[in-house]
Amino acid sequence: MAGNTLELKRISASAAPPPGIRDTPVLAKYIDTTTCIGCKACEVACQQWNDLPPETTVQIGTYQTMPDTTANFWNLIRFSEFEDAGGFHWFMRKDQCMHCGDPGCLKACPAPGAIVQYVNGIVDFQQDQCIGCGYCMAGCPFNIPKLSSKTKTVYKCTMCVDRVAVGLEPACIKACPTGCLQFGTKEQLLEVAAKRVDQLRESGFREAGVYDPPGVGGTSVVTVLAHADQPELYGLPSNPSIPLAVSFWKAPLKWLGNIAMIGGIVATAIHYLKYGAKHAHGKDS
Amino acid sequence: MILRYTFKERIVHWVAAFAYVYLLLTGLAFYTPKLYWLAVVLGGGTTSREWHPWAGLVFVAATVLMYVMWASDMRITEGDRAWGRAIGHYVRNEDKHLPPVGRYNAGQKYLFWLMFLGGVLLLISGVAMWFTSSIPWSLRWLRHWAVLVHVSAALATIGGFIIHVYMGTAVVRGGFTSIVRGEVSEEWARTHHPLWKR
Numbered sequence: 001m002a003g004n005t006l007e008l009k010r011i012s013a014s015a016a017p018p019p020g021i022r023d024t025p026v027l028a029k030y031i032d033t034t035t036c037i038g039c040k041a042c043e044v045a046c047q048q049w050n051d052l053p054p055e056t057t058v059q060i061g062t063y064q065t066m067p068d069t070t071a072n073f074w075n076l077i078r079f080s081e082f083e084d085a086g087g088f089h090w091f092m093r094k095d096q097c098m099h100c101g102d103p104g105c106l107k108a109c110p111a112p113g114a115i116v117q118y119v120n121g122i123v124d125f126q127q128d129q130c131i132g133c134g135y136c137m138a139g140c141p142f143n144i145p146k147l148s149s150k151t152k153t154v155y156k157c158t159m160c161v162d163r164v165a166v167g168l169e170p171a172c173i174k175a176c177p178t179g180c181l182q183f184g185t186k187e188q189l190l191e192v193a194a195k196r197v198d199q200l201r202e203s204g205f206r207e208a209g210v211y212d213p214p215g216v217g218g219t220s221v222v223t224v225l226a227h228a229d230q231p232e233l234y235g236l237p238s239n240p241s242i243p244l245a246v247s248f249w250k251a252p253l254k255w256l257g258n259i260a261m262i263g264g265i266v267a268t269a270i271h272y273l274k275y276g277a278k279h280a281h282g283k284d285s
Numbered sequence: 286m287i288l289r290y291t292f293k294e295r296i297v298h299w300v301a302a303f304a305y306v307y308l309l310l311t312g313l314a315f316y317t318p319k320l321y322w323l324a325v326v327l328g329g330g331t332t333s334r335e336w337h338p339w340a341g342l343v344f345v346a347a348t349v350l351m352y353v354m355w356a357s358d359m360r361i362t363e364g365d366r367a368w369g370r371a372i373g374h375y376v377r378n379e380d381k382h383l384p385p386v387g388r389y390n391a392g393q394k395y396l397f398w399l400m401f402l403g404g405v406l407l408l409i410s411g412v413a414m415w416f417t418s419s420i421p422w423s424l425r426w427l428r429h430w431a432v433l434v435h436v437s438a439a440l441a442t443i444g445g446f447i448i449h450v451y452m453g454t455a456v457v458r459g460g461f462t463s464i465v466r467g468e469v470s471e472e473w474a475r476t477h478h479p480l481w482k483r
Contacts, residue, residue: 134417
């Protein structure tokens with residue numbers, strides 16, 4: 001979904017600076033895993049609003065619709081179980097693109113304009129510019145971008161950028177019956193989350209907290225976890241960052257490579273000017 | 286005239302060369318946005334991305350044939366090590382101070398092994414990148430390392446490629462003709478490869 005150029009904050013593989021000059025607040029989704037009832041209305045709303053063809057569900061021994069998000073299934077409630085001294089816990093977490101502040105997918109992408117980030121924080125794929133190389137799948141710390149075998153391009157949650165652009169909330173938020181999903185500015189939602197965390201702590205969940213990992217520049221998904229000290233229990237990495245191999249390639253290695261390639265060509269030119277060609281000796285030499 | 290490269294050797298060399306140049310141009314397009322125009326010229330980003338791995342398979346096939354044809358000639362000997370230590374003379378065109386060489390000098394041998402090992406690394410990492418979707422998330426380090434190994438190996442071969450093209454066309458006159466028509470003069474052989482055909 002093409003957005004307004006005035007709102008482009010980052011553009012993949014772009015040699016020119018992004019033109020976004022609008023001063024808009026960063027928006028976010030709020031996900032309270034402690035009040036989610038696992039009804040999957042958000043899954044249905046996502047499919048319906050985006051007109052995505054149905055995916056065959058896969059039974060993996062839990063209530064989960066399928067093992068993972070796919071190219072046309074962008075919103076998945078993950079069910080997980082966990083037992084400790086406090087008893088048995090059943091977690092439900094809405095999984096989708098986290099809309100990172102510093103998106104690894106965008107950093108890794110070699111196709112100009114195939115991944116953009118708007119000033120409001122939404123990270124969006126432009127499939128008409130995507131070349132299907134899969135670098136974003138190496139750059140993402142959350143395993144979100146999925147390659148469609150049908151179109152050979154990559155898809156993920158758009159945060160309903162088309163709805164947000166006209167002042168509506170994303171479809172998943174709209175459908176949530178418990179209010180565990182909310183939409184607003186990230187600043188507001190962090191306050192909501194902080195209050196909820198206080199409540200949870202008072203109720204005995206001493207490790208309750210907000211998941212907004214700094215390693216990826218924060219995310220435009222503000223997640224409340226009852227056990228924030230162990231995000232892995234919810235299928236979230238504890239300290240996500242752009243993979244070292246990707247950031248090393250895109251910064252020092254690239255500069256070294258550029259210097260080496262240009263240096264190599266310049267060195268051969270200088271060598272030729274100084275020493276010239278090697279000629280075969282004549283018969284009498 | 287002396288036959289330096291058989292018809293088969295020349296064909297294989299040029300298949301590898303054309304595949305490599307295509308891989309280089311499309312690869313550079315994906316390497317930096319400033320060279321993405323190369324992909325546009327070559328039919329667009331999607332086309333370049335689609336054909337790059339297939340050209341890679343052609344390059345690998347040619348590399349395997351080159352290994353079969355030339356690996357025995359490319360063994361690094363004690364004489365090559367002495368030549369390598371005296372490489373400064375070669376750079377300054379003071380070839381008379383160098384130990385005499387056979388069919389290939391040490392520089393050519395090291396280039397061969399650089400391209401061969403580079404090809405192996407590019408193949409392994411390239412296949413991983415081609416089928417990223419099939420690499421399970423638990424093995425995601427493979428996705429990460431494939432990207433890094435692919436670009437590193439490519440840069441190493443580009444270094445070798447620059448030197449190879451420069452030496453073969455500008456410096457060692459007669460070298461380019463030999464890989465096109467296969468033949469060199471007796472003087473050429475005696476000057477550059479005195480121990481070959483003796």
